[in-house]
Amino acid sequence: xxxxxxxxxxxxxxxxxxxxxxxxxxxxxxxxxxxxxxxxxxxxxxxxxxxxxxxxxxxxxxxxxxxxxxxxxxxxxxxxxxxxxxxxxxxxxxxxxxxxxxxxxxxxxxxxxxxxxxxxxxxxxxxxxxxxxxxxxxxxxxxxxxxxxxxxxxxxxxxxxxxxxxxxxxxxxxxxxxxxxxxxxxxxxxxxxxxxxxxxxxxxxxxxxxxxxxxxxxxxxxxxxxxxxxxxxxxxxxxxxxxxxxxxxxxxxxxxxxxxxxxxxxxxxxxxxxxxxxxxxxxxxxxxxxxxxxxxxxxxxxxxxxxxxxxxxxxxxxxxxxxxxxxxxxxxxxxxxxxxxxxxxxxxxxxxxxxxxxxxxxxxxxxxxxxxxxxxxxxxxxxxxxxxxxxxxxxxxxxxxxxxxxxxxxxxxxxxxxxxxxxxxxxxxxxxxxxxxxxxxxxxxxxxxxxxxxxxxxxxxxxxxxxxxxxxxxxxxxxxxxxxxxxxxxxxxxxxxxxxxxxxxxxxxxxxxxxxxxxxxxxxxxx
Amino acid sequence: xxxxxxxxxxxxxxxxxxxxxxxxxxxxxxxxxxxxxxxxxxxxxxxxxxxxxxxxxxxxxxxxxxxxxxxxxxxxxxxxxxxxxxxxxxxxxxxxxxxxxxxxxxxxxxxxxxxxxxxxxxxxxxxxxxxxxxxxxxxxxxxxxxxxxxxxxxxxxxxxxxxxxxxxxxxxxxxxxxxxxxxxxxxxxxxxxxxxxxxxxxxxxxxxxxxxxxxxxxxxxxxxxxxxxxxxxxxxxxxxxxxxxxxxxxxxxxxxxxxxxxxxxxxxxxxxxxxxxxxxxxxxxxxxxxxxxxxxxxxxxxxxxx
Numbered sequence: 001x002x003x004x005x006x007x008x009x010x011x012x013x014x015x016x017x018x019x020x021x022x023x024x025x026x027x028x029x030x031x032x033x034x035x036x037x038x039x040x041x042x043x044x045x046x047x048x049x050x051x052x053x054x055x056x057x058x059x060x061x062x063x064x065x066x067x068x069x070x071x072x073x074x075x076x077x078x079x080x081x082x083x084x085x086x087x088x089x090x091x092x093x094x095x096x097x098x099x100x101x102x103x104x105x106x107x108x109x110x111x112x113x114x115x116x117x118x119x120x121x122x123x124x125x126x127x128x129x130x131x132x133x134x135x136x137x138x139x140x141x142x143x144x145x146x147x148x149x150x151x152x153x154x155x156x157x158x159x160x161x162x163x164x165x166x167x168x169x170x171x172x173x174x175x176x177x178x179x180x181x182x183x184x185x186x187x188x189x190x191x192x193x194x195x196x197x198x199x200x201x202x203x204x205x206x207x208x209x210x211x212x213x214x215x216x217x218x219x220x221x222x223x224x225x226x227x228x229x230x231x232x233x234x235x236x237x238x239x240x241x242x243x244x245x246x247x248x249x250x251x252x253x254x255x256x257x258x259x260x261x262x263x264x265x266x267x268x269x270x271x272x273x274x275x276x277x278x279x280x281x282x283x284x285x286x287x288x289x290x291x292x293x294x295x296x297x298x299x300x301x302x303x304x305x306x307x308x309x310x311x312x313x314x315x316x317x318x319x320x321x322x323x324x325x326x327x328x329x330x331x332x333x334x335x336x337x338x339x340x341x342x343x344x345x346x347x348x349x350x351x352x353x354x355x356x357x358x359x360x361x362x363x364x365x366x367x368x369x370x371x372x373x374x375x376x377x378x379x380x381x382x383x384x385x386x387x388x389x390x391x392x393x394x395x396x397x398x399x400x401x402x403x404x405x406x407x408x409x410x411x412x413x414x415x416x417x418x419x420x421x422x423x424x425x426x427x428x429x430x431x432x433x434x435x436x437x438x439x440x441x442x443x444x445x446x447x448x449x450x451x452x453x454x455x456x457x458x459x460x461x462x463x464x465x466x467x468x469x470x471x472x473x474x475x476x477x478x479x480x481x482x483x484x485x486x487x488x489x490x491x492x493x494x495x496x497x498x499x500x501x502x503x504x505x506x507x508x509x510x511x512x513x514x515x516x517x518x519x520x521x522x523x524x525x526x527x
Numbered sequence: 528x529x530x531x532x533x534x535x536x537x538x539x540x541x542x543x544x545x546x547x548x549x550x551x552x553x554x555x556x557x558x559x560x561x562x563x564x565x566x567x568x569x570x571x572x573x574x575x576x577x578x579x580x581x582x583x584x585x586x587x588x589x590x591x592x593x594x595x596x597x598x599x600x601x602x603x604x605x606x607x608x609x610x611x612x613x614x615x616x617x618x619x620x621x622x623x624x625x626x627x628x629x630x631x632x633x634x635x636x637x638x639x640x641x642x643x644x645x646x647x648x649x650x651x652x653x654x655x656x657x658x659x660x661x662x663x664x665x666x667x668x669x670x671x672x673x674x675x676x677x678x679x680x681x682x683x684x685x686x687x688x689x690x691x692x693x694x695x696x697x698x699x700x701x702x703x704x705x706x707x708x709x710x711x712x713x714x715x716x717x718x719x720x721x722x723x724x725x726x727x728x729x730x731x732x733x734x735x736x737x738x739x740x741x742x743x744x745x746x747x748x749x750x751x752x753x754x755x756x757x758x759x760x761x762x763x764x765x766x767x768x769x770x771x772x773x774x775x776x777x778x779x780x781x782x783x784x785x786x787x788x789x790x791x792x793x794x795x796x797x798x799x800x801x802x803x804x805x806x807x808x809x810x811x812x813x814x815x816x817x818x819x820x821x822x823x824x825x826x827x828x829x830x831x832x833x
Contacts, residue, residue, distance in 0.1 A: 348655070354650050420782055478673045479721060479724045
């Protein structure tokens with residue numbers, strides 16, 4: 001019998017009410033939601049994807065190999081200084097394939113050397129061979145994993161600080177996979193600047209120059225152990241293009257507490273000023289006191305920014321870097337110094353930037369296509385099924401409201417392909433009703449009474465509707481699982497649309513049809 | 528008011544007696560599609576082959592040939608320019624650069640410098656080689672997983688014969704869609720994969736509706752010869768099949784015409800998919816059942832003819 005239980009009526013009305021209230025905030029403009037609406041009212045609007053509101057999507061990779069290399073390099077330096085301190089003669093010290101090895105010349109002292117090294121490199125596994133005198137130092141898998149993990153977490157933190165410093169609204173910065181960072185910057189004006197800011201490690205350190213040899217001599221002969229040859233960042237004509245710098249770090253950039261752009265006192269050129277924390281200030285004061293009249297190098301990302309001569313001890317714990325900067329460069333440099341150095345270099349694996357103009361155009365085009373598509377379907381349904389078609393159309397409107405409500409409520413992201421998914425749903429959502437109506441027509445032709453025809457139409461079409469929609473749902477779920485970015489937005493709207501369209505077809509149109517049948521008790525169906 | 532009927536109430540088209548024509552046609556379509564993909568290949572977008580895509584809007588109509596020669600002078604390898612939707616909009620595609628991720632950024636900067644001021648950058652996309660390989664791999668997985676999952680579902684809900692026929696029809700639609708993209712050399716990208724999967728969903732949806740009716744008729748008419756029974760099921764559902772195709776085409780057509788340039792290829796794929804999906808459900812999936820020895824079950828039925 002055509003019977004629609006009370007609880008179903010209540011369910012339909014409740015869903016309708018909830019749908020309307022959750023979809024309603026989208027009718028008002030983004031800014032115009034007043035702050036004083038009661039908290040129980042849904043105020044969330046559909047989240048627009050970056051392709052619609054404009055913005056940048058950057059996928060970064062943390063160069064973890066560099067982290068490991070650097071860590072190994074520091075082990076080499078530690079081993080060197082330990083052995084020197086203990087006056088143990090050695091040869092062939094270096095890092096190869098993730099292993100630091102050194103050969104102790106006096107085989108008798110291998111164990112002594114081993115103990116000395118173990119004392120300072122506790123987290124490594126150290127082996128020694130008293131026949132050959134070789135000692136090897138390496139990290140176990142767990143240590144490497146920890147090292148990588150902390151490098152990624154630290155990188156995320158630094159990226160967040162740098163992005164925050166630029167004043168971008170509501171950036172999303174999250175880890176993806178093992179060694180990737182996803183950065184999403186809505187409505188960004190200058191993505192190039194962010195990329196420049198993220199593209200540099202900003203590892204700052206102060207070194208003394210090698211006092212015994214010039215860069216030119218080193219290039220002609222060989223670079224002495226414990227020193228390195230570094231290029232100048234931006235040499236003026238006639239200035240040195242390379243410097244021979246001691247490897248030992250005088251003071252590192254991690255001791256900086258502040259950095260600001262400014263202008264030099266005498267030159268009036270853009271400079272970057274900085275301030276050390278107490279530890280750094282003390283160390284910097286000590287080194288400058290001991291090395292008056294000798295040059296030191298300010299090294300940024302393995303390039304020498306400048307190499308001034310220490311005129312007098314610098315005890316105040318602050319200083320400035322001048323390096324023929326433009327104003328923008330000075331600003332950017334002070335920003336990255338303030339935010340801190342990245343533990344590893346970042347490379348951009350993927351970038352998708354959409355300007356606000358294109359995003360707005362896409363929204364407009366999507367709206368227009370949805371409305372025109374909707375009207376076309378509504379007209380077609382009306383001329384094909386008459387009164388029943390109108391009922392299906394009301395259900396369709398209800399369906400679109402529900403999609404918007406679910407998207408707003410779940411705070412899912414609506415992308416341009418997502419809009420395509422809604423338009424597609426408009427076309428496909430009526431399918432369930434078409435199935436039912438065609439079945440009703442068939443049953444009516446077979447001679448059933450209107451009520452029996454409707455009843456049979458619904459019950460027979462139902463299994464088909466389930467089967468047909470679940471297969472489409474499978475496709476949508478897989479699309480979500482394997483898709484990325486905007487395509488996921490499509491999968492979301494498609495899946496939501498399938499569920500809501502089944503609900504509206506089975507429950508809503510049926511409620512209309514049943515109500516109409518009971519009121520009118522028609523002798524034949526206008527279908 | 529007289530209601531519109533695209534399909535008369537009672538039809539009796541002979542789909543099954545002519546099914547060999549359809550099989551031959553579909554076989555040719557498959558051979559042509561695969562041949563095209565093998566010879567002409569697919570115009571992979573940057574999603575799948577890596578590279579740089581920049582959409583710019585110029586003040587006034589763009590002088591594409593000037594821009595082309597300017598950009599060709601940068602030594603960035605293959606640079607393709609095309610008008611995009613309107614005369615002020617230009618789409619610039621630059622091949623993946625040698626020398627890792629940093630080189631790509633350098634290329635973007637070089638293009639920006641070359642085009643100078645007065646150009647609005649509407650879109651800048653860069654996909655590195657690592658990501659493009661992953662995206663292609665994920666896309667292939669998604670399509671295969673969808674086919675597999677649908678096969679399993681149909682198998683559970685019907686019998687294996689139906690599952691196999693449905694999946695053949697499904698693969699047919701996917702191959703035909705890829706073939707068309709090879710023929711017209713439109714960009715094959717992530718959105719195309721999304722379209723292919725949606726077509727898969729749509730096509731199977733259509734097939735399931737017809738199969739459901741076949742199953743119903745199989746239970747009802749135990750002695751009716753299979754060709755006649757299949758034909759009956761197709762004709763009974765024909766009106767619905769056409770109606771749903773029309774409403775979907777109306778919606779997707781609106782998207783194609785009005786949805787903007789970015790979504791146009793996607794909408795095109797969907798339109799093609801609806802047409803081919805409808806065809807395959809009716810003319811391929813059901814006739815294929817003839818070759819799979821459908822189990823009619825036992826038990827007597829008094830009804831011999833509809």
